[in-house]
Structures are given as C-alpha cells and as structure tokens.
Amino acid sequence: xxxxxxxxxxxxxxxxxxxxxxxxxxxxxxxxxxxxxxxxxxxxxxxxxxxxxxxxxxxxxxxxxxxxxxxxxxxxxxxxxxxxxxxxxxxxxxxxxxxxxxxxxxxxxxxxxxxxxxxxxxxxxxxxxxxxxxxxxxxxxxxxxxxxxxxxxxxxxxxxxxxxxxxxxxxxxxxxxxxxxxxxxxxxxxxxxxxxxxxxxxxxxxxxxxxxxxxxxxxxxxxxxxxxxxxxxxxxxxxxxxxxxxxxxxxxxxxxxxxxxxxxxxxxxxxxxxxxxxxxxxxxxxxxxxxxxxxxxxxxxxxxxxxxxxxxxxxxxxxxxxxxxxxxxxxxxxxxxxxxxxxxxxxxxxxxxxxxxxxxxx
Amino acid sequence: xxxxxxxxxxxxxxxxxxxxxxxxxxxxxxxxxxxxxxxxxxxxxxxxxxxxxxxxxxxxxxxxxxxxxxxxxxxxxxxxxxxxxxxxxxxxxxxxxxxxxxxxxxxxxxxxxxxxxxxxxxxxxxxxxxxx
Numbered sequence: 036x037x038x039x040x041x042x043x044x045x046x047x048x049x050x051x052x053x054x055x056x057x058x059x060x061x062x063x064x065x066x067x068x069x070x071x072x073x074x075x076x077x078x079x080x081x082x083x084x085x086x087x088x089x090x091x092x093x094x095x096x097x098x099x100x101x102x103x104x105x106x107x108x109x110x111x112x113x114x115x116x117x118x119x120x121x122x123x124x125x126x127x128x129x130x131x132x133x134x135x136x137x138x139x140x141x142x143x144x145x146x147x148x149x150x151x152x153x154x155x156x157x158x159x160x161x162x163x164x165x166x167x168x169x170x171x172x173x174x175x176x177x178x179x180x181x182x183x184x185x186x187x188x189x190x191x192x193x194x195x196x197x198x199x200x201x202x203x204x205x206x207x208x209x210x211x212x213x214x215x216x217x218x219x220x221x222x223x224x225x226x227x228x229x230x231x232x233x234x235x236x237x238x239x240x241x242x243x244x245x246x247x248x249x250x251x252x253x254x255x256x257x258x259x260x261x262x263x264x265x266x267x268x269x270x271x272x273x274x275x276x277x278x279x280x281x282x283x284x285x286x287x288x289x290x291x292x293x294x295x296x297x298x299x300x301x302x303x304x305x306x307x308x309x310x311x312x313x314x315x316x317x318x319x320x321x322x323x324x325x326x327x328x329x330x331x332x333x334x335x336x337x338x339x340x341x342x343x344x345x346x347x348x349x350x351x352x353x354x355x356x357x358x359x360x361x362x363x364x365x366x367x368x369x370x371x372x373x374x375x376x377x378x379x380x381x382x383x384x385x386x387x388x389x390x391x392x393x394x395x396x397x
Numbered sequence: 398x399x400x401x402x403x404x405x406x407x408x409x410x411x412x413x414x415x416x417x418x419x420x421x422x423x424x425x426x427x428x429x430x431x432x433x434x435x436x437x438x439x440x441x442x443x444x445x446x447x448x449x450x451x452x453x454x455x456x457x458x459x460x461x462x463x464x465x466x467x468x469x470x471x472x473x474x475x476x477x478x479x480x481x482x483x484x485x486x487x488x489x490x491x492x493x494x495x496x497x498x499x500x501x502x503x504x505x506x507x508x509x510x511x512x513x514x515x516x517x518x519x520x521x522x523x524x525x526x527x528x529x
Contacts, residue, residue, distance in 0.1 A: 182490070185490045185511075185512060186417060186490050186511070188512065189490065189511035189512045190417060190419040190420055190423070192512075192515075193419075193420065193423050193424065193511075193515075193516045194419060194423050196515055196516040196517070197423050197426070197427060197516060200516070200517075202426075202427065202430055203426070225512055229512070245494060
C-alpha cells in the first residue's frame with residue numbers, strides 16, 4: 036500500500052496543495068461521487084417542485100395537464116437540462132484533468148460549474164412551470180365560469196319562452212316586442228358562453244372529435260338552411276356551387292358544422308347591403324377545398340395578421356356589428372387544424388373577403 | 398281518440414328531479430297545464446325515494462344534484478326491479494360526450510342538453526317518450 040503510493044509520488048509529484056499521499060488514487064472517485072451527488076440534488080429538486088416524484092417523472096402526463104406538446108413542457112425542459120448538466124460536468128472534468136494538474140482544483144471547478152448550471156436550470160424551469168400553470172388555471176377558470184353561467188342562462192331562456200307562449204297570462208302586443216328582445220339577448224349570451232366553453236376546451240386539449248363518415252355537401256346545405264333567416268334579414272343572397280361526385284369525409288360533423296357556420300355567419304354579417312355570398316366546394320389534390328366568398332367590408336390590411344387570434348375584432352367589424360365575440364375564427368381555425376386541414380383567407384378592404392379551408396379525404 | 402288520450406294524460410305522473418327552483422316552476426307549470434301530474438324532488442335522495450314510492454310514468458332527471466348525483470340515481474333506479482322500466486329523460490347542462498355516453502349506457506331513454514332545446518321541444522320529447 037505504502038509502496039504503491041510512493042511509486043505514484045515519484046511519477047506525479049504533487050504541486051501546490053499537498054494531499055496526504057494515500058488519497059491520490061481516490062480523487063477521480065471523489066469527482067465521480069460529486070457527480071452522483073449532483074445528480075441526486077437534481078433529483079431532489081424535482082421533489083421540491085412537485086410533491087409526488089412519480090407524477091413529476093411522468094412527463095407525458097404532466098404535459099397533458101398543461102396541454103402542451105412534450106417539447107414545450109417544463110418537466111421535459113428540466114430533464115434535458117439535467118442531462119446537459121451531467122454532460123457538462125463530465126466535460127469540465129475531462130478538460131480540467133488534462134490542463135489543471137491539481138486534482139482537487141479540478142473537483143472544485145466541476146462542482147462549481149454544475150452548481151451554477153443547476154441554479155440556472157432550476158430558475159428557468161420554475162418560471163416556465165409558473166407560466167404553464169397560470170395558463171392552465173386561466174383556461175380552467177373560463178371553463179368553470181362558463182359552466183356556472185350555463186344553468187341560469189338556460190333557466191332564463193325557458194322562463195322567457197314560457198312568458199312568450201302566453202300560457203301564464205295573455206301577452207299584450209307591446210310586451211311581445213320586449214320579450215323578443217329579452218330572448219335575443221339571452222340567446223346571444225348563451226352563444227358567447229358556448230364559444231368560451233369551446234375555446235377553453237381547445238386550450239385544455241379536451242376538444243373531443245367524434246369522427247364519423249360525413250357528407251360535407253349535405254352538411255353545408257343544412258347550415259345554409261339554418262342561416263336563412265339571418266341572410267334574409269341582412270338582405271344577402273347565399274349561393275352554393277358544389278362540384279359533382281364529392282367523396283365523403285371522416286370527420287366530427289358537429290365540430291365541422293361549427294366551423295362552417297362561423298365562417299358563413301361572418302360572411303353574411305359583414306356583407307354590404309344587397310350583398311352576395313358564394314360558397315364553393317371541390318376536390319383539390321386529394322383534399323376537399325371549401326371556400327366562402329363575400330362582397331363585404333373586407334379586412335383592413337393592418338388587421339389581417341391578427342384575424343385568427345382570440346378576441347380580436349377588426350376596427351371596421353366593430354363599427355358595423357356590435358355583436359360578435361372575436362372567437363369564431365379562432366375556433367374554426369383550431370378545429371380545422373386539429374383535423375389535419377389548413378385554413379386561410381384573402382381580403383381587400385371594401386371589396387370583400389374569401390375564407391377557405393382544406394380537409395383531408397381519408 | 399283525442400279525448401281518450403287527454404284523459405290518459407291526466408292520470409300520468411312525471412317525477413321531476415331538479416335542484417333549480419326556477420326550472421321546477423317553469424317546466425312544472427307547463428307540464429301541469431298539459432295535464433300531467435308533476436311530483437317535484439329537489440335532490441337525488443328524495444328523487445330516488447319518490448321514484449320507489451310513487452312509481453311515476455316518467456322521470457325527468459338532472460345530473461348535477463345535491464346529496465346524490467343523477468348518475469347514481471339513474472343506476473339505482475335501473476337496479477331496482479320494481480321501477481327499472483320507468484323511462485328516464487336526462488335533462489342537464491352537462492354536454493360532454495363522456496357524460497352523454499355514461500347516462501345512455503346506464504339506461505336513460507333520452508339525453509337533453511338544456512341549452513340546446515326550447516321549452517316546446519322538451520315538451521315534445523316528454524310527450525313522445527311517455528306515450529311509447
């Protein structure tokens with residue numbers, strides 16, 4: 036034992052700090068140990084962030100909680116940073132070992148580097164997690180509030196209907212008009228709440244798509260029929276020119292209906308007096324191509340890049356229509372994109388807009 | 398024939414399990430006017446007890462209820478031999494696909510989301526179900 040140490044001493048005479056001789060062979064192990072401790076610290080940090088280690092380690096589950104993709108998830112970020120810390124510690128060790136002769140100094144440098152990296156990683160991850168959590172809570176809040184609003188709203192709707200039906204007491208002609216206003220406004224509130232619920236579902240990644248074989252043509256015809264009253268009231272003519280022999284698509288009919296209805300209602304609402312709306316549907320490169328062309332007010336160029344954002348409403352839209360939440364296009368885009376399609380538009384102020392989307396044929 | 402149908406209506410009872418007083422009153426009033434006898438229950442436990450005691454011809458059931466939720470009430474009614482054949486219409490604000498599927502699997506005859514139906518339409522559904 037003593038002989039061996041003396042032999043090493045002759046080969047590598049220590050400079051600077053003199054360590055007791057028999058420590059020398061253990062120094063690499065010591066460095067490895069610090070790496071291990073480093074790894075453990077990284078692990079305990081996970082415990083600090085979330086109380087349940089297992090839950091924290093289940094990255095996929097965590098990502099689903101925030102409805103983020105794996106790459107954007109704070110937990111994944113932390114895992115990657117952990118790996119970076121270990122790799123860079125090893126690198127520092129390797130490089131230090133080569134250029135610095137004092138093993139203890141190498142160990143100290145390795146420890147210092149890994150501690151600094153760990154602090155940076157923890158700080159970044161923590162702030163990312165706070166952001167993700169805030170976003171999740173906001174969506175949850177919207178969802179809860181909308182659900183709570185739902186029951187009083189449907190109560191209100193039914194009470195108004197009951198009053199209007201004249202079953203409670205005869206209704207005077209003047210009252211009817213006000214009842215109609217009440218009904219319209221409660222309907223508007225109801226639609227807004229429905230939109231908010233859909234948005235919060237999209238954000239929480241809980242928008243269910245019930246896929247079934249759907250005839251897109253029939254669906255569009257049905258929607259046109261349902262918006263007939265609105266079109267007549269706005270003095271707008273709606274034309275539908277589908278191509279022949281269109282294939283059926285596999286899709287969630289209610290969600291698709293929501294997207295198309297949103298686009299069509301926009302086209303009608305923002306049409307100018309005596310306007311017309313042309314709807315086209317055809318097959319294009321193994322995709323179904325749908326477009327709605329209106330002769331409406333158009334979207335000002337400066338607003339065009341924001342048009343699919345939540346709650347965004349263009350200035351000229353606000354002037355023309357006080358109704359509208361600025362959620363319709365956002366919802367349409369989310370639904371179409373989630374189904375593997377694309378959505379877009381061309382628009383010129385005062386000339387009109389064309390909104391289109393494609394859907395894959397499977 | 399019409400006269401006879403009306404007479405049968407008078408004898409038919411509907412159990413309305415709903416914790417919202419406004420709805421109890423509005424829909425209850427409409428149903429009474431239509432000639433049905435309406436029994437109100439404001440929570441799940443009372444609803445279940447009433448179903449067992451009165452054996453109504455139809456049950457209107459909300460899902461979010463105090464004391465015992467609608468799913469449980471539905472399950473317990475379907476487990477009870479004496480009342481398992483009473484048609485149940487679920488009338489609720491829950492519109493998640495899972496909820497709809499769960500209720501239908503448990504044996505609900507129809508599932509109506511309150512926000513999507515007018516009073517008239519609900520009445521139509523009730524008439525249709527009770528006459529089947």
